[in-house]
Amino acid sequence: MAKPELSIGEVLRILRAEFSGVTISKLRFLEAEGLVSPARTASGYRKFSADDVERLRYVLTAQRDQYLPLKVIKEHLGAIDRGLRPAVAGPPVAPSAPSAGPRADDFGATGIELRLTRAELLAAAGVSAELLGELESHGLVVADGKHYGGDAIVVAQAAAELAAYGIEPRHLRPFRTAADREVGLIEQVTGPRRTEQTEQLAALTVRLHTALVRSRLPR
Structure with missing residues (x-):
């Protein structure tokens, strides 16, 4: 798991290169909906990891390119958390069966x-x-x-x-x-x-x- 070290402003600058319309309010909304869970410092500041950024990128891409509602995107994220891999279109899929080995x-x-x-x-x-x-x-x-x-x-x-x-x-x-x-x-x-x-x-x-x-x- 990547170390949480990015502020919400830094995450915004990273994502705006690909999603020009994203705002801090949007990121906070996605957090409130349970789509991303950044760490918090002792002072209460959000700290995002590289994995959090990729998660947000997945959400924003699914909204922009596939017009998926947040409920469906959340189900997809749940599947990814269980080890499935994202698909170009449609729900995540199971990875290919591992090699017979043995190693x-x-x-x-x-x-x-x-x-x-x-x-x-x-x-x-x-x-x-x-x-x-x-x-x-x-x-x-x-x-x-x-x-x-x-x-x-x-x-x-x-x-x-x-x-x-x-x-x-x-x-x-x-x-x-x-x-x-x-x-x-x-x-x-x-x-x-x-x-x-x-x-x-x-x-x-x-x-x-x-x-x-x-x-x-x-x-």
């Missing part, structure tokens, strides 16, 4: 943890609600409250491709069991907290699994 970086923290609604997951993965329901019933995709993590995209897409070969979600439960066992083994070494060592071990276990499967396939 230690694939198991590390990514800054903003992706949190998708059910509709966003279905759209991002390109699967049917029926398939997602089956994956959930077998514990292969699990929601955290009302949202799903980015790995759910990979699981759903892989399951859909496997289904084309006649492999149904119920056949995939051993993968979930194996994953649970591998995580249990890693936690025996590193403990429950995620560390750099955790990421390295996770990459190694996936590499080992891949090599074992490959070695057992017919030549």
Whole structure:
């Protein structure tokens, strides 16, 4: 997160280069509507970060170019806060599924943890609600409250491709069991907290699994 260090006057000068009609009153109004939340000094002065400026730029662009009402823009910002990426037009979209790896970086923290609604997951993965329901019933995709993590995209897409070969979600439960066992083994070494060592071990276990499967396939 960028350090909040810009005054409202400095933010105004930055944005006026692109939005000539913006005023301090407009910026204060957007803050009052909850579209941006600048930090406050002990004296009560607003301090904006570079991220706040980009957020304001997104709002002003959506108003000017797409004529979106503030309610819709606020929903879009909420989606961006959950890890979706802005689209040129229309609502934010989920990022592309990560590479299969395996590298230690694939198991590390990514800054903003992706949190998708059910509709966003279905759209991002390109699967049917029926398939997602089956994956959930077998514990292969699990929601955290009302949202799903980015790995759910990979699981759903892989399951859909496997289904084309006649492999149904119920056949995939051993993968979930194996994953649970591998995580249990890693936690025996590193403990429950995620560390750099955790990421390295996770990459190694996936590499080992891949090599074992490959070695057992017919030549």
